[in-house]
Amino acid sequence: MRKILILLAALGFAGSALASDIGLVKVAKGAVQIQRGTAKIPATVGTGLQQADVVITGADGSAGITFTDNSLVSVGPNSVFAIDKYRFDTTTHAGEFEGNLKQGRLAAVSGKMVKQSPDSMKIRTPSAIMGVRGTEFVVQVDETKKN
Amino acid sequence: MVRYLWLFAAALVAAGCACAPVTPALFVVVPDAADGHIGKIVVKPNGGGEERVINTAYGAERVRGDGRVETTRLSEGEVKAIFGPTMDALPGRAMSYTLYFLEGKDELTDTSKVELDKVFADLKHRPLPDIVVIGHTDTVGGLEYNDRLSRARADRLREMLVGLGIPADRIQAAGRGKRELLVPTEDNISEPRNRRVEINVR
Numbered sequence: 001m002r003k004i005l006i007l008l009a010a011l012g013f014a015g016s017a018l019a020s021d022i023g024l025v026k027v028a029k030g031a032v033q034i035q036r037g038t039a040k041i042p043a044t045v046g047t048g049l050q051q052a053d054v055v056i057t058g059a060d061g062s063a064g065i066t067f068t069d070n071s072l073v074s075v076g077p078n079s080v081f082a083i084d085k086y087r088f089d090t091t092t093h094a095g096e097f098e099g100n101l102k103q104g105r106l107a108a109v110s111g112k113m114v115k116q117s118p119d120s121m122k123i124r125t126p127s128a129i130m131g132v133r134g135t136e137f138v139v140q141v142d143e144t145k146k147n
Numbered sequence: 148m149v150r151y152l153w154l155f156a157a158a159l160v161a162a163g164c165a166c167a168p169v170t171p172a173l174f175v176v177v178p179d180a181a182d183g184h185i186g187k188i189v190v191k192p193n194g195g196g197e198e199r200v201i202n203t204a205y206g207a208e209r210v211r212g213d214g215r216v217e218t219t220r221l222s223e224g225e226v227k228a229i230f231g232p233t234m235d236a237l238p239g240r241a242m243s244y245t246l247y248f249l250e251g252k253d254e255l256t257d258t259s260k261v262e263l264d265k266v267f268a269d270l271k272h273r274p275l276p277d278i279v280v281i282g283h284t285d286t287v288g289g290l291e292y293n294d295r296l297s298r299a300r301a302d303r304l305r306e307m308l309v310g311l312g313i314p315a316d317r318i319q320a321a322g323r324g325k326r327e328l329l330v331p332t333e334d335n336i337s338e339p340r341n342r343r344v345e346i347n348v349r
Binding site: 046075108128141 | 169170171172173174175176177178179180184185186187188189190191192193194202208210214216226229230232233234235236237238239240241273274275277349
């Protein structure tokens with residue numbers, strides 16, 4: 001039993017695709033990390049994402065992610081993007097996607113769950129919350145520049 | 148040193164005040180890169196205030212550092228300047244293709260053989276594609292025969308994609324027999340548009 005647990009942990013750290021994955025890193029440039037609990041995993045093309053993961057990019061970093069409902073999200077340089085909630089039912093297309101852009105930039109294209117129910121995808125920022133009614137949009141949260 | 152202390156004090160005061168500066172944020176609707184469709188977003192400031200709907204190309208909602216919220220519109224160039232590297236990292240969109248087969252065979256029609264090259268051109272640009280290949284038949288023949296034929300068509304297409312260089316572990320194949328007709332027909336009807344394989348890629 002102990003061996004099995006260790007093996008699973010090792011797989012998790014390697015970022016291999018698991019059944020619980022809600023998305024997959026398809027693009028990774030520069031420094032990109034996934035914070036999962038207290039662990040920080042370097043993200044590369046093929047790293048699986050899970051609910052509650054936080055995507056963190058460096059000054060030269062950017063990452064592109066596909067989710068199981070075909071939503072696309074990219075995170076730009078110097079960004080912190082937390083996936084607070086994600087669930088998607090492949091049969092009914094019902095789901096819930098709550099992202100939290102704490103810092104930096106994000107571009108996204110909504111997927112099947114928004115088509116099914118327009119209230120299902122939200123992006124939080126420190127100053128406002130956005131509901132996504134359809135397709136493509138970008139968001140910037142600027143920590144340094146005070147307008 | 149004195150200056151730092153002052154900044155620290157100012158931050159403390161600001162944090163305890165209802166009129167505290169907020170973190171600036173910018174939300175922009177971008178025309179869909181695939182079909183030019185203009186979407187819609189709804190933005191609501193955390194500190195209360197009305198919910199605003201943005202539904203124009205490059206239409207934007209900006210939350211300023213002093214807490215003011217304004218509805219505005221950026222140019223395509225301004226969006227590119229701010230979000231260029233971010234948008235460049237967006238993965239390719241999910242796509243679906245349909246290729247057609249000769250009657251009773253797992254061989255593509257001549258038109259679809261040409262089409263396959265275009266499908267492959269798209270697939271090879273995708274790092275780590277997730278591909279699902281689903282075979283279908285028309286209603287000529289029994290259920291079991293068509294289940295086998297649809298699976299053979301899906302497997303054949305999978306082999307062709309692997310032959311072109313797509314890693315085998317990225318492609319799932321399935322057959323749906325005559326259960327999911329593109330063009331509804333009676334039983335035992337030869338219909339070229341039903342003899343097909345769907346290729347779904349993400």
